[in-house]
Amino acid sequence: MKLKLSFWQIINMNVGFFGIQYSFGLQQSAVNPIYDFLHASPDQIPILNLAGPLTGLLIQPIIGAMSDKTWHPRWGRRKPYFFMGAMVCSIALFLFPFSSSLWMAAGLLWILDVGNNTAMEPYRAFIADTLNEEQQPIGFQAQSFFTGFGQFLAYISLFLFPIVFVGYTGSLPTWIYASFFLGAILSITSIWWSMSKTKEIPPTAEELAILKAEPLNVFSPFIDIYNAVLEMPTVMWQLFLVYLFQWYAMMCYWQNNSKSIGLSVWNVTPKDVMGYEKAVEWNGLIGAFGFIVTFSIAFYLAVLAKKHGAKRVHFICLLLGAISFLCFPIIQNKYVFFVVIIGYGIAWASMMGIPYLMVVAVVPKERYGVYMGIINMMIVIPMIFQNLSFGYILKHFLNNDPRQAITFAGVLLIIGAACTLLIKNKKEELSEQFN
Secondary structure, eight states, rough: OOOOHHHHHHHHHHHHHHHHHHHHIIIIIHHHHHHHHHOOOOGGGHHTTTEEEHHHHHHHHHHHHHHTTBTTTTTTTSSSHHHHHHHHHHHHHHHGGGGOSSSHHHHHHHHHHHHHHHHHHHHHHHHHHEEEETTTHHHHHHHHHHHHHHHHHHHHHHHHHHHHHHSEEETTTTHHHHHHHHHHHHHHHHHHHHHOOOOOOOOOOOHHHHHHSSOOOOSSSHHHHHHHTTTOHHHHHHHHHHHHHHHHHHHHHHHHHHHHHHIIIIOOTTTHHHHHHHHHHHHHHHHHHHHHHHHHHHHHHHHHHHHOOOHHHHHHHHHEEEEEEHHGGGOOSSGGHEEEEEEEEHHHHHEEEEEEEHHHSSSSSGHHHHHHHHHHHHHHHHHHHHHHHHHHHHHHSSOHHHHHHHHHHHHHHHHHHHHHHHHOOOOHHHHHHHH
């Protein structure tokens, strides 16, 4: 039976998401500059980022299906995967700054993403397992809060650490080592905190009988994923259309934001190493401010979703994100970015929590893990498509100009917002009829 938890119990159970999202924040903010420092050309960046979405496509649905069929009286159902993922993540973060070549950095990114995806996937199911329907909006938006907080810390480290850790170690700035070493510590300690503070709900006798009748084996995750896709609710197919545009746009933004700032504010490119460092640092500062917006508004979005419906909230948030992207490339005063980034911070708060409310309402609880993994497939497929296609688009249609890439992302977010209105959630439609 699901107990009603206090607000602080819900916070404690989600602290582990903080470490995971600090790591993802470094991937968004620091990995691409590392590629730039290691002399990657602009059209190489998308393919070098292929590790994240491809490992997500392979790892998350498999881990989700495996965790659905896991139960240990001491370790629980989802916790073993949190811990294993956090360990891999910490090791990869520690080693990453020692990358001596472009392809070494790309290889470590693959390992880092395996750890991140292994830890993150069961966390969505963990919320759905533990919290009742009334508290699930707070649970998912608590993850959105820690997403914003973790990524805020990752981004602000790009601005503050260069002040404290000056000079170079090898071919990379010394501050990069400090940022990644902090991530290695946070990944494992935050997961340990949540594991120690939250107990998983044991399966009922009936659920245990099903687990014993259908034990975990080599083939069962793939069979479960296949069957779940065949039986996937219509809402999830409609959400996939939104995600195609939403996540393609986000990848375009992450890969080009520092370079866009460099051109529009200082008229520098990564070839001017010292000048480009200023753009990376400033991107870290404004990104950090955007994530302050994210964790400040996260819980309020849960209230709005409960009152007005998840679909409407996500639609408005995506439009605000699109406005941010369309304004971003034309700003020449570096301080104006603090206003422009607000829309991005609101959109990110919604992306990290609101769509999951639409899904948990229509999937069976015994299959939360596999369906949360499938949602991640819906996220990473557009990312893979972007990694494979956008280098060509950027080179041949956008003149390798990062500012045009972000404008392109803004247009895609507008299309994604429009697609959100096509989602038909029967529960929300009935609510609208009675209101």
